[in-house]
Amino acid sequence: MKQLVVISGKGGTGKTVITAAFASLAQNKVMADCDVDAADLHILLEPKILEKHQFTGGKTAVINNEKCNQCGNCIKVCRFDAISLNPQSTIHNPQSVSIDSISCEGCGVCFHICPKMAIKMEDNLSGEWFISETKYGPFVHAKLGIAEENSGKLVTAVRQNAKLIAEKENRDLIIIDGPPGIGCPVISSITGADYVLIVTEPTLSGIHDMVRVIELAQHFRVRICVVINKYDLNIEMTKKIENYCKISKISVMEKIIYDSVVTESVVNKKTIIEYSNGKVARQIKNVWEAIQNELN
Amino acid sequence: MIISVASGKGGTGKTTVAVNLALSLDEKVQFLDCDVEEPNAHIFLTPEIKKKHSVNILIPKIDESRCTYCGKCSEICAYHAIAVLPKSVMIFEQLCHGCGGCSLLCPEKAIEEVCKEIGIIQIGKSKKIEFINGKLNVGEAMSPPLIRAVKKNITDEKVVIIDAPPGTSCPVIESIKGSNYCILVTEPTPFGLNDLVLAVEVIRKLKIPFGVVINRSDIGDEEVEKYCHKENIPVLMEIPFDRKIAEAYSRGIPVIEAILEYKKKFQELYKNISGD
Numbered sequence: 233m234k235q236l237v238v239i240s241g242k243g244g245t246g247k248t249v250i251t252a253a254f255a256s257l258a259q260n261k262v263m264a265d266c267d268v269d270a271a272d273l274h275i276l277l278e279p280k281i282l283e284k285h286q287f288t289g290g291k292t293a294v295i296n297n298e299k300c301n302q303c304g305n306c307i308k309v310c311r312f313d314a315i316s317l318n319p320q321s322t323i324h325n326p327q328s329v330s331i332d333s334i335s336c337e338g339c340g341v342c343f344h345i346c347p348k349m350a351i352k353m354e355d356n357l358s359g360e361w362f363i364s365e366t367k368y369g370p371f372v373h374a375k376l377g378i379a380e381e382n383s384g385k386l387v388t389a390v391r392q393n394a395k396l397i398a399e400k401e402n403r404d405l406i407i408i409d410g411p412p413g414i415g416c417p418v419i420s421s422i423t424g425a426d427y428v429l430i431v432t433e434p435t436l437s438g439i440h441d442m443v444r445v446i447e448l449a450q451h452f453r454v455r456i457c458v459v460i461n462k463y464d465l466n467i468e469m470t471k472k473i474e475n476y477c478k479i480s481k482i483s484v485m486e487k488i489i490y491d492s493v494v495t496e497s498v499v500n501k502k503t504i505i506e507y508s509n510g511k512v513a514r515q516i517k518n519v520w521e522a523i524q525n526e527l528n
Numbered sequence: 529m530i531i532s533v534a535s536g537k538g539g540t541g542k543t544t545v546a547v548n549l550a551l552s553l554d555e556k557v558q559f560l561d562c563d564v565e566e567p568n569a570h571i572f573l574t575p576e577i578k579k580k581h582s583v584n585i586l587i588p589k590i591d592e593s594r595c596t597y598c599g600k601c602s603e604i605c606a607y608h609a610i611a612v613l614p615k616s617v618m619i620f621e622q623l624c625h626g627c628g629g630c631s632l633l634c635p636e637k638a639i640e641e642v643c644k645e646i647g648i649i650q651i652g653k654s655k656k657i658e659f660i661n662g663k664l665n666v667g668e669a670m671s672p673p674l675i676r677a678v679k680k681n682i683t684d685e686k687v688v689i690i691d692a693p694p695g696t697s698c699p700v701i702e703s704i705k706g707s708n709y710c711i712l713v714t715e716p717t718p719f720g721l722n723d724l725v726l727a728v729e730v731i732r733k734l735k736i737p738f739g740v741v742i743n744r745s746d747i748g749d750e751e752v753e754k755y756c757h758k759e760n761i762p763v764l765m766e767i768p769f770d771r772k773i774a775e776a777y778s779r780g781i782p783v784i785e786a787i788l789e790y791k792k793k794f795q796e797l798y799k800n801i802s803g804d
Contacts, residue, residue, distance in 0.1 A: 243538010
């Protein structure tokens, strides 16, 4: 069983549109949306949710001011500036201590050093993940809780479950829609994958971010190739991308044209393959065929 | 005044709005690019970088001559960054958040902390604008400490504009926390709406006043506008799709230089949110 991940460095280059098109084209696969911060693939795949799971990815420190004697040790050791003396004092708590749950990284150092055992670590419900059925087969996706951390761990949960389904149902491919950037969720999305497709666009920011994400993929020793989306918006920049890839020995699989039919398909909540027979759809089919050859 | 520009989804035009707002103001401006995974604002502002320094987190180093392999450090590490074997200790640097708990609580005082670079900060000037950005080292997972380091440079006497990263998790929260106003940039498509709704929930949780800018406002459907109306969210500005803007963007040219009347529009946007 192989794992294909679509990433981009920069957001908004067309990752999800291309991943959804692959869902229409690929046989015998599992789909996974690892952009758990801003999951969008479900909009095009219209999943029917079969299973819903809570995800507790970390802990948060909570203080009991009845037990606290304001020694201040917790404030001193917290490296995330999450603990402070509460300026709003009351008769019972002349100087109560407060912990900002958003700044707290759940390291537990305050809990360990508190001499009064006034701090406890509580589980964080940091998201949910789902197993769904779509007309294109099984789909694993997630929703990160609002203002929650641990998106890297949630990505790992999505990938692990996609893999379990693929093994159980004898499916030979997992197609993963990855997050933007080069940080923790992207690293979780590509480690151990077989092949990474990088979608870029012909803009200075597109090139800049593509170079960073290529370095990242190479750092983790994953095989990569590039697709230039909306290439005709700036032919000169497209050439620059092609040159960079040529020097770096990375294949540019396709240059996809800009066409407003793509936005139309998204507004109609259809994959581009379902919605159109035009050039963009044909070009993405070419990409899919080339990737199949690479994977086999 | 601190104004952050966020979006939920990537590629909606966050950097475009942040950069053009900064360039349009007559006030003294400090510009912070907090999208440390993929910083892009320098492409448009072309600052002259005057200072660079590296940002470190502290990670544990074991003194094996003192270590008794008791396992306490591994037991208290919330991030599973330390594994203690019968005769050795393994440290997984990528997982370490630098909380310092292991060195503080080691009963044998066998752990010291050493610096590990996670990225750099660059400080410079672009005409009147003071420019600061952070650049995360490739392969490094932890961006919030770098974002915190970028934000340490904030000075009160200027208008501070923060270009935030996409998404709704830790790096975004770290970037927009403490802002007086947040501009959310979106586009009028089902993707844009889905991610806008998530971003609005985040901002409401942080209790920061906010409004929306709709980019490429004529390409999709009416749902974003309907949502803003229903939720009483002000639509601060609409930027229609214009090939001239797209081309200028692709070359790293700010919108206000490509289409002059936008300068006035961004000034009005600022007036609107600052209450001047």
